[in-house]
Amino acid sequence: MACTRPPSAPRNAISNVNETSVFLEWIPPADTGGRKDVSYYIACKKCNSHAGVCDECGGHVRYLPRQIGLKNTSVMMVDLLAHTNYTFEIEAVNGVSDLSPGARQYVSVNVTTNQAAPSPVTNVKKGKIAKNSISLSWQEPDRPNGIILEYEIKYFEKDQETSYTIIKSKETTITAEGLKPASVYVFQIRARTAAGYGVFSRRFEFETIPVSVAASSDQSQIPIIAVSVTVGVILLAVVIGFLLSGRRCGYSKAKQDPEEEKMHFHNGHIKLPGVRTYIDPHTYEDPNQAVHEFAKEIEASCITIERVIGAGEFGEVCSGRLKLPGKRELPVAIKTLKVGYTEKQRRDFLGEASIMGQFDHPNIIHLEGVVTKSKPVMIVTEYMENGSLDTFLKKNDGQFTVIQLVGMLRGIAAGMKYLSDMGYVHRDLAARNILINSNLVCKVSDFGLSRVLEDDPEAAYTTRGGKIPIRWTAPEAIAFRKFTSASDVWSYGIVMWEVVSYGERPYWEMTNQDVIKAVEEGYRLPSPMDCPAALYQLMLDCWQKERNSRPKFDEIVSMLDKLIRNPSSLKTLVNASSRVSNLLAEHGSLGSGAYRSVGEWLEAIKMGRYTEIFMENGYSSMDAVAQVTLEDLRRLGVTLVGHQKKIMNSLQEMKVQLVNGMVPL
Incomplete structure (x- = not known):
């Protein structure tokens, strides 16, 4: 038998990033080493772009379907860290790879994960339990993937899941009150970051104490309660005196618990704490107030405009750099307001910034800030290299x-x-x-x-x-x-x-x-x-x-x-070409008036090279061309996918001019 050898590296690896998951796909190696037992191994490295150092990813990363001995040419990595640089090395191996003294043959892919919602809360502990209340505490999720903005606690009486209560808290402790004595309650908790809510935790069950136990406990507390009441009466008298004296000075101030959730008004809009709601900047009497509330003011000296990349409604759109004090330089897009603007144009221009500044999500364009105190007036956003x-x-x-x-x-x-x-x-x-x-x-x-x-x-x-x-x-x-x-x-x-x-x-x-x-x-x-x-x-x-x-x-x-x-x-595709052909036949010809000949049509779509082939195979009229399917094109020798698409799309386009190209719903 001929000697065999390790395979060459896989080819054309591509990646698709979805928050903290990465999907990799590649083409098998050109040389399998003369063997059929080729499999793949995925090496994962977490890289620090500033230090230029990469470390092994560790055991928290999951590989679907597996990391070692992979037979198919794709894999998904989940549970990666948010906003982190990773390098994945895809190596093809066979039965003699371990015997080879040569260097590893692999293809590498560099990716950066996106912002993601936090992982589930896993550790919940019960605190004080009374006949009508239960106190809980928990630990931050293992992977917060950002700053935790708040927690949402959902609870309900066991077997009464359709009737539940939601509490929001910025702390990792809460007390659920107004519960029934001697009843089991189910609690679930989830965390929220700027990327949104994570999934709810598993269910935790806790039981309130019976009335009889609570009563006996209350009896033992009578002497303490008597002393407490006496002290309370004295303090109450002092407080009332203070309040009365305060009113004589012309004002009274109500004390509020800063952690207590209260509905409050913001510029005429009801807002619920912990629930972000979009506010229309046009409702502000002074639009400038909306801009300064939702958008950060940037010094013009921090911005370097490099080149014009387009024209907007109000002026030019440029690319450039933003260097804020104490932060690294960023590539940015800059919209400028043209000279000679009216006050209304300025308001309209900055209105978009007032809206954009309210959003914080990895799939929404990010506003860096505005320049309003000098000219030109500018809106500065993150730079998107590939454009629209x-x-x-x-x-x-x-x-x-x-x-x-x-x-x-x-x-x-x-x-x-x-x-x-x-x-x-x-x-x-x-x-x-x-x-x-x-x-x-x-x-x-x-x-x-x-x-x-x-x-x-x-x-x-x-x-x-x-x-x-x-x-x-x-x-x-x-x-x-x-x-x-x-x-x-x-x-x-x-x-x-x-x-x-x-x-x-x-x-x-x-x-x-x-x-x-x-x-x-x-x-x-x-x-x-x-x-x-x-x-x-x-x-x-x-x-x-x-x-x-x-x-x-x-x-x-x-x-x-x-x-x-x-x-x-x-993998199951819609048989579009057959449907197009059938609809064309059903609705008659494309209309010979569109093009006088098959050659003229093909020249118009820059496919004139196929004119002779069409004519030789009997497609000498536009009515005959109307029956062409994708299989027919392949039979005629139109093998390039781009050419197939161009021809079939042209047929569709001519057909829908007669409003016959759409599918009845």
């Missing part, structure tokens, strides 16, 4: 795996869930308003534009930034101006379609009026090419006419998480 999502996808058509696309969609959905929980309705969710960074993390942007529906039959929304096409907008928002989180869900379904089709324009060249008519009649966008059936079904769910039938954003995040954890569920 629609442009980025068009530039990289067909370059990502399905899992990577689902990861992008999951990030957008997580950001929208956060906004929905805050009570903010975006109204203009579209791929052009999603920004993407170098780690393929998507962040929702473009806040604060006022939108008024015009009387124009084309029905585009007018904003201070121009017209927004209604092809992203839910029917009830078009007809009745009813904007809700449910209408944002409809828009999210359109964004899903944009992502899977790599930045195609929804409804192609149909007019807004035709889109409104078609959607009202129950037609929906067809599945993009090579779209997993599970994703297309989720799109159709988002496009339910009855808004209450659409999924909520937390349900969408949960569905996408399940798909990411089970990549095999994404």
Whole structure:
């Protein structure tokens, strides 16, 4: 037998980061060493970018399905630390790898995890227990993944789960009062950071003491109580005297327990402590007050503008650097307000900062601050290297795996869930308003534009930034101006379609009026090419006419998480080409008036090289071309995926000009 050898390194490793989980995928090695027993080993290293040192990850990281002896070419690492740099080394091994004196052959991937919700609270202890109350204490979660803002404690009488009470606390202790004597209560606790709530802890059961035990305990306390009452009467007299003297001075002050949760008002809005709610800056009498409340003022000297990267409604958009005292330098995007602005333009410009400054989530564009005390007036945000999502996808058509696309969609959905929980309705969710960074993390942007529906039959929304096409907008928002989180869900379904089709324009060249008519009649966008059936079904769910039938954003995040954890569920594709062919046949020809010949059509879409092949195989008219399927293209020798997509999309585009290209819901 021929000698065998260790395999070469795996190839083309790619990563997809989802909060504190990382999904890795790669191609098998080019050389298997002449053996069939190839498996993979994953080495995980946690790296300190400042010190340049990497350490082993340790036992807290979980590998799905396993770390050693992995047979398939993908793996997921979970329970990583938030905001941490990791290096993963993927090594291919076979039966003789341990015998080789040579160096390890591996491919490495560097990633940075995102902000994440805290891990569950695991250690809860009971404190003082009385007939009507139970005191508890607990330890901070093992992985807080940030600063714990508060804890939420849910409790209910055992077997009465539908009737529960929620307490919020900034401390790791609480006392639940108003309980029944001699009753068992179930407690669950979860922590919240800026990234949101973690999952609830396991159930902890504690029992209040019976009335008889409490009464006997009370009897033994009578002498102490008598003394306490006497002292209390004296103190009460002193306090009353103090209060009366205070009133003579013209004021009285009520003492409040700082830890006690009270409903309070903020600029005319009721706010519940511990529950962040979006506040519309337009409700402020002085808009400047909103800016200074929600956005940090930055000294202009801390900002270095490097180059112009675009034009905004109010002025230029630049990239640059921000260096705050005591902090490291950051790359930033800078929106500037053009010279000669009116006071109204200044208010409108800074209104977006007043909104953005209220949000803190890894999938929402982060506001660094504003410059209002010098000119030019600026809004400074984090810099997103890859720009807008629609442009980025068009530039990289067909370059990502399905899992990577689902990861992008999951990030957008997580950001929208956060906004929905805050009570903010975006109204203009579209791929052009999603920004993407170098780690393929998507962040929702473009806040604060006022939108008024015009009387124009084309029905585009007018904003201070121009017209927004209604092809992203839910029917009830078009007809009745009813904007809700449910209408944002409809828009999210359109964004899903944009992502899977790599930045195609929804409804192609149909007019807004035709889109409104078609959607009202129950037609929906067809599945993009090579779209997993599970994703297309989720799109159709988002496009339910009855808004209450659409999924909520937390349900969408949960569905996408399940798909990411089970990549095999994404392998079933929608047979889009067959459906296109059938619909074309059902609705007649494409209309020979669009192109005079097959050659003219192919030249128009820059596919003229295939004209001779089409003609030789009998596709000499546009009516004949209408019946072409993806299998036909492969048979004709159109093997490049990009060329297949271009031809099939062109056929779809011509078809939907007749409002025949959408799927009836």
